[in-house]
Structure formats: C-alpha cells, structure tokens
Amino acid sequence: MKRLLLFALIGTSIYACTDVVNEVPNTPFSTTPYTFTYNKNLLPPARIPKDNPLTQEGVALGRMLFYDPILSADSTQSCASCHNQKDGFTDNQLQYSIGIRGTVGKRNSMSIANLMWHLDGFFWDGRSDILRHQALMPIEDPTEMDETIGNVVVKLSNSLMYKEAFEKAFGSTVINDETIGKSLEQFMLTLVSANSKFDRVMAGLETFTVQEQTGRTIFNAEAIPLNEEQDPNNPQNFGADCFHCHGNSLFMSREYLTNGLPNVTDLGRGGVNGNTRDNYKFKATTLRNVEKTGPYMHDGRFGTLEEVVQHYLGDLSDATSDLGNEPNMHALRDSVYLSEDHKAALVSFLKTLTDEEFLTKEEYSNPF
Amino acid sequence: MKKTVYILLGLIIAVFSACSPDQDPIDQNEASTSSLKITMDHKMGSANMAYNVDLALPSSENVQMSRLSYILGGFYLIDGNNNKVLLKDQYALIEAHKGDVTFTLTDIPLGDYISIGFSIGLDSATNHGNPNQYAAEHPLSPINNSLHWNWTGGYIFTALEGKVVKDAETFIFHLAGDQNKLDFELPTSFSTSATDADKEAVITYDVSEVFKNPEIYSIASDGASSHSVSSPVTVKLIRNMSDVFTKFEVK
Numbered sequence: 001m002k003r004l005l006l007f008a009l010i011g012t013s014i015y016a017c018t019d020v021v022n023e024v025p026n027t028p029f030s031t032t033p034y035t036f037t038y039n040k041n042l043l044p045p046a047r048i049p050k051d052n053p054l055t056q057e058g059v060a061l062g063r064m065l066f067y068d069p070i071l072s073a074d075s076t077q078s079c080a081s082c083h084n085q086k087d088g089f090t091d092n093q094l095q096y097s098i099g100i101r102g103t104v105g106k107r108n109s110m111s112i113a114n115l116m117w118h119l120d121g122f123f124w125d126g127r128s129d130i131l132r133h134q135a136l137m138p139i140e141d142p143t144e145m146d147e148t149i150g151n152v153v154v155k156l157s158n159s160l161m162y163k164e165a166f167e168k169a170f171g172s173t174v175i176n177d178e179t180i181g182k183s184l185e186q187f188m189l190t191l192v193s194a195n196s197k198f199d200r201v202m203a204g205l206e207t208f209t210v211q212e213q214t215g216r217t218i219f220n221a222e223a224i225p226l227n228e229e230q231d232p233n234n235p236q237n238f239g240a241d242c243f244h245c246h247g248n249s250l251f252m253s254r255e256y257l258t259n260g261l262p263n264v265t266d267l268g269r270g271g272v273n274g275n276t277r278d279n280y281k282f283k284a285t286t287l288r289n290v291e292k293t294g295p296y297m298h299d300g301r302f303g304t305l306e307e308v309v310q311h312y313l314g315d316l317s318d319a320t321s322d323l324g325n326e327p328n329m330h331a332l333r334d335s336v337y338l339s340e341d342h343k344a345a346l347v348s349f350l351k352t353l354t355d356e357e358f359l360t361k362e363e364y365s366n367p368f
Numbered sequence: 369m370k371k372t373v374y375i376l377l378g379l380i381i382a383v384f385s386a387c388s389p390d391q392d393p394i395d396q397n398e399a400s401t402s403s404l405k406i407t408m409d410h411k412m413g414s415a416n417m418a419y420n421v422d423l424a425l426p427s428s429e430n431v432q433m434s435r436l437s438y439i440l441g442g443f444y445l446i447d448g449n450n451n452k453v454l455l456k457d458q459y460a461l462i463e464a465h466k467g468d469v470t471f472t473l474t475d476i477p478l479g480d481y482i483s484i485g486f487s488i489g490l491d492s493a494t495n496h497g498n499p500n501q502y503a504a505e506h507p508l509s510p511i512n513n514s515l516h517w518n519w520t521g522g523y524i525f526t527a528l529e530g531k532v533v534k535d536a537e538t539f540i541f542h543l544a545g546d547q548n549k550l551d552f553e554l555p556t557s558f559s560t561s562a563t564d565a566d567k568e569a570v571i572t573y574d575v576s577e578v579f580k581n582p583e584i585y586s587i588a589s590d591g592a593s594s595h596s597v598s599s600p601v602t603v604k605l606i607r608n609m610s611d612v613f614t615k616f617e618v619k
Contacts (some may be wrong), residue, residue: 277420
C-alpha cells in the first residue's frame with residue numbers, strides 16, 4: 001500500500017508539473033523561419049513583433065489572404081485590388097479607391113512598402129497602431145470591403161485549403177480574427193523595397209547621372225532664404241529641403257505633418273486624436289517607388305511629380321494649415337526657387353527610388 | 369487509516385512544493401551593476417519650459433517653441449578614485465516638446481561617483497557611421513529621431529524650432545557638425561551597491577541660456593535659421609549652449 005502511494009505521489013508530482021509548463025498545442029507542428037535577404041547596409045535591422053515571428057507558412061497564408069477577394073462581402077475585392085504591386089502597392093493610378101458598393105473613398109491608397117519600420121501608426125491619419133489591426137480595418141470598412149470579420153471566419157473555415165493553410169501556419173484549423181490579422185501582418189512585413197538605383201548607388205554598384213546627382217543635392221539641401229547671398233553655380237544653394245520630412249532610408253517621417261496644401265477639409269491626424277494642432281496633418285509617406293505611386297498627396301490631387309514639386313515651389317500663402325506651427329514648411333514659403341533644369345533634376349533623382357525588383361518580385365505577387 | 373491520511377497529506381504538500389516556481393537560491397535583489405535613470409528638466413529661466421505657448425526670450429522677443437530635440441552621447445562617470453568609467457555605446461534622444469525626457473544609463477559598475485560627463489552630439493566616427501545599423505527605435509536611428517542629414521552626412525545634435533509671436537515668422541536652429549559637439553562634466557555625489565543599485569537623477573537644462581550667455585541672441589537681428597555648421601548663427605548659439613546644464617541632482 002505504502003509503495004503504491006509513493007508511486008502515486010511521484011507520478012502525480014510529475015503530471016502536475018508537466019501540466020503547468022506544457023503549453024504547446026495538442027497537435028505538434030513545425031514552421032520554417034522566414035529570412036530576409038535585403039542588404040542590411042541599406043535599411044535597418046528587421047523589426048518583427050515578438051508575438052508574431054515570420055514563418056514561411058505564415059507569410060504564404062498572408063499572401064493568399066492578401067490576394068483573395070473572399071475577404072470582401074461580395075467576393076469582388078481583395079487587399080490587392082487597391083494595393084497593386086506594379087503600382088508600388090497603390091491603387092492603379094486612381095485618386096481615390098472605390099469600394100465594393102461603388103463608394104468612393106476620401107483618401108489616396110498608400111504605399112505599403114517597408115511597413116516593418118513604421119513607428120507611429122498606419123494609414124494617413126495613424127488611426128491604427130498595430131499592423132495586424134490595420135489589416136482587418138479595410139475588411140470591415142463600409143466604403144471598402146464592407147464585410148464582417150465573423151463572416152470572413154465562417155467563409156475561411158468552410159475552405160479546406162484555408163483550414164490546411166492556417167494549420168500549417170498556426171498549428172490549428174481554428175480560424176479567428178487574431179490569426180487572420182497576424183498572417184496578413186506577416187505577409188505585409190515581408191514587402192521590403194531596397195533595390196532601387198538609389199540603393200545600388202549607395203552600395204557602390206552603380207553611379208548617378210550628373211542630373212540625378214544634382215537632384216539628390218537639391219533634395220538634401222536646406223532651403224535658403226532669398227535675401228541671402230547665393231552662388232548660382234552651386235546646387236547646394238538651391239535646396240528644396242525635401243529631406244527634413246523624407247530624409248531617412250525609408251524616405252519618410254514618423255511624424256504627422258502639414259504640407260502646405262490649400263483647401264484641405266480632411267482633419268487627418270487631428271480627426272483621430274482630437275488635437276486641433278494636428279488638424280490637416282498626415283503621415284509623410286515614403287517616397288520609395290514614388291514614380292509609380294501617383295497620384296500624390298493624401299487626397300491624390302496631383303497627378304505628376306512635376307506638379308508636386310511645383311506645389312512646394314509656390315508661396316504656400318493659401319495653405320489651410322497655419323505654417324507658423326510647422327517651421328520646416330514655413331521656411332519653404334519663399335525660399336525654393338528652382339530653375340526648370342533643377343526641377344527636372346529633382347524629379348530624375350526621385351525616379352532613382354523606383355525598385356523594379358519590388359514591383360515584379362514573384363514572392364509578393366498573386367499566388368492564385 | 370490515520371497513516372493513509374498522513375501519506376495523502378504528504379502527497380498534496382509534495383505536489384505543490386514540486387511545482388513551486390521560487391526555487392532559485394540566489395537573492396534577486398543583489399545586483400552586480402547599477403543603473404541611473406535620468407530625467408531632463410527643461411526650464412526657461414526659473415519657469416518650467418512650455419511649448420506652443422508664449423515665452424519671453426532674454427532679448428525680450430516673445431516666441432512659441434514647438435520643438436526641442438537633441439542627442440546625448442559620450443557618457444562617462446568619474447569615480448571616487450578619479451577613474452573614468454566609460455559607458456560605451458549608450459545614447460539618449462530627448463524630444464522635450466513631446467515629453468520624452470527620460471532615459472536610463474545601464475551597466476554602471478557599483479561604486480562611488482563624483483561627476484558625470486556627456487556630450488550634446490556625437491564623436492565623428494559615430495556621427496558619420498551608417499545610420500542603418502541601428503534598430504528603428506534606437507536613439508540614433510534617423511527613423512526614430514528625424515535628426516539626420518542624409519546617409520552619412522551626420523546628425524543634427526540639437527533642433528530648436530518655433531515662431532516669433534509678433535510677426536509669426538518661424539525660426540529653425542539645427543545645430544550640427546563634428547566641431548559643434550559640446551562636452552559637459554557635472555559634479556555629483558552618489559554611491560551604488562549590490563542592494564542599492566538603481567538610482568534616479570534630474571539634470572536641469574535652462575533653455576534661456578541658449579539665448580543669453582555670454583551673448584544675448586536676438587532672432588530678429590542675429591538670424592532665424594542656421595544653414596551650416598559654421599554660420600555666425602550656429603557659432604553664437606553653440607557658444608551660448610556651453611552653460612545650459614545648471615544642475616545635476618541624484619535623488
């Protein structure tokens with residue numbers, strides 16, 4: 001009897017401890033880590049959520065979901081409908097995206113390149129702070145896919161293909177908003193653009209043309225007030241001051257900024273956080289692949305890069321925002337005076353940010 | 369029967385004790401290094417610094433400050449034996465206008481200290497290194513700090529921006545350049561030990577000093593922007609900044 005109780009004691013102890021520490025799913029599964037191949041001198045170290053490590057299975061599932069119109073109420077629109085790879089993952093040169101009911105949206109579709117390094121929210125107004133949450137919002141937006149996550153879960157759960165894909169990615173055929181969001185997050189985090197001509201020049205593999213180099217100098221030089229002495233032969237004296245808001249290797253800013261546009265009614269960031277100082281401010285989005293991501297600005301009002309440049313060359317006197325609260329924009333009011341050659345040089349530099357590999361890469365494309 | 373009850377009681381106790389998570393005999397409160405959590409307290413003279421509200425500069429110009437960002441690096445401590453203890457690769461990004469004013473120095477050897485040294489700005493090698501080596505949240509990541517001059521052009525060490533109330537003209541002082549790194553050494557007195565390792569301190573930064581000492585700076589007459597590392601505007605402001613830290617106090 002004593003011996004039996006002793007065995008019971010040891011056995012129960014081991015069972016109890018095992019039960020506490022063993023949190024792996026009932027069905028063991030294994031995944032293959034996803035590896036980034038971009039040049040680490042050109043962009044920062046990969047930034048992946050600790051609770052959603054990238055796996056080949058998770059990325060593959062996210063890619064399927066990204067391109068599948070099953071996410072929309074009438075199965076006509078996918079994420080890719082408004083984020084077309086060939087357009088730098090923007091909306092087919094449209095000013096505004098059109099939802100499944102024909103509703104016209106109020107903002108221009110944003111580039112989703114290099115989202116991994118975004119620090120302060122997603123969307124033009126930063127209304128989503130986590131990418132996996134952002135991924136679900138267009139599904140439920142009545143002006144976009146107009147579907148419920150509940151319905152999406154039901155539709156995906158009725159699909160043997162998706163049940164298998166979710167099991168491979170997350171170890172369970174149970175599908176929910178968390179795993180849908182995480183898989184879309186995984187795929188979008190892989191969308192790295194780092195092989196433009198600019199990148200290859202930085203890597204020492206190519207050289208800029210004289211025109212492109214002049215454009216780069218203009219891009220990176222500060223605007224100098226007109227009343228100061230100028231050397232007309234030095235492009236450093238013709239700063240367009242682009243870099244203050246598009247200056248790092250992502251060519252964007254983490255800040256929400258005003259850009260001096262007139263007739264803006266969209267409150268932007270201020271509409272999200274209620275801070276009136278943030279009214280009419282928007283994400284200073286990436287310029288990578290900017291040649292392909294037109295039309296431009298949050299409302300897609302400019303069709304060409306030349307129009308954008310011309311906007312910043314103006315006196316900005318009719319800006320909706322108080323530029324006194326945005327000194328770097330205020331400084332442009334009467335400082336930038338580029339010749340036609342210098343404008344062309346600036347645009348030619350911007351076009352060196354086009355990454356053909358990104359625009360055509362198989363692993364980013366429609367898997368169906 | 370009594371024996372069986374005792375054995376069952378023993379079994380229950382054994383089960384719970386076997387799963388106890390607290391089996392580490394080492395006292396977790398014993399530390400081998402210390403840390404120093406520093407808060408930058410910004411003042412305008414004797415008043416607390418405020419942003420986007422009217423402030424009077426020593427020149428009597430009324431302004432509204434909208435940005436005060438700067439990078440601190442080159443941290444070291446002098447211990448009681450006058451040894452210099454370098455705190456390598458530790459940096460701080462201060463964005464005072466956002467309320468981001470606190471950072472923590474770590475891996476400080478236990479001991480007695482009599483002063484702390486640091487720089488506003490970076491040594492030349494760090495200043496012109498590849499900024500993509502840093503994680504996006506790192507103080508020296510241009511994605512994080514918006515204080516970088518294209519590729520390896522270096523960092524803006526201090527960005528001070530705002531507008532003059534009278535005419536709503538803006539001012540932008542972006543102070544950069546290897547020669548404009550400012551070194552400071554502030555006296556202090558604190559000790560850390562294995563049982564009292566983590567300290568907190570406050571450094572007082574008087575913004576009015578930037579505009580008054582040794583020379584009064586007038587935005588109207590001296591200039592509203594600094595375009596180069598050696599412009600008269602930059603030179604004057606950098607000279608004035610040598611006395612901005614007025615107090616270092618360990619709590």
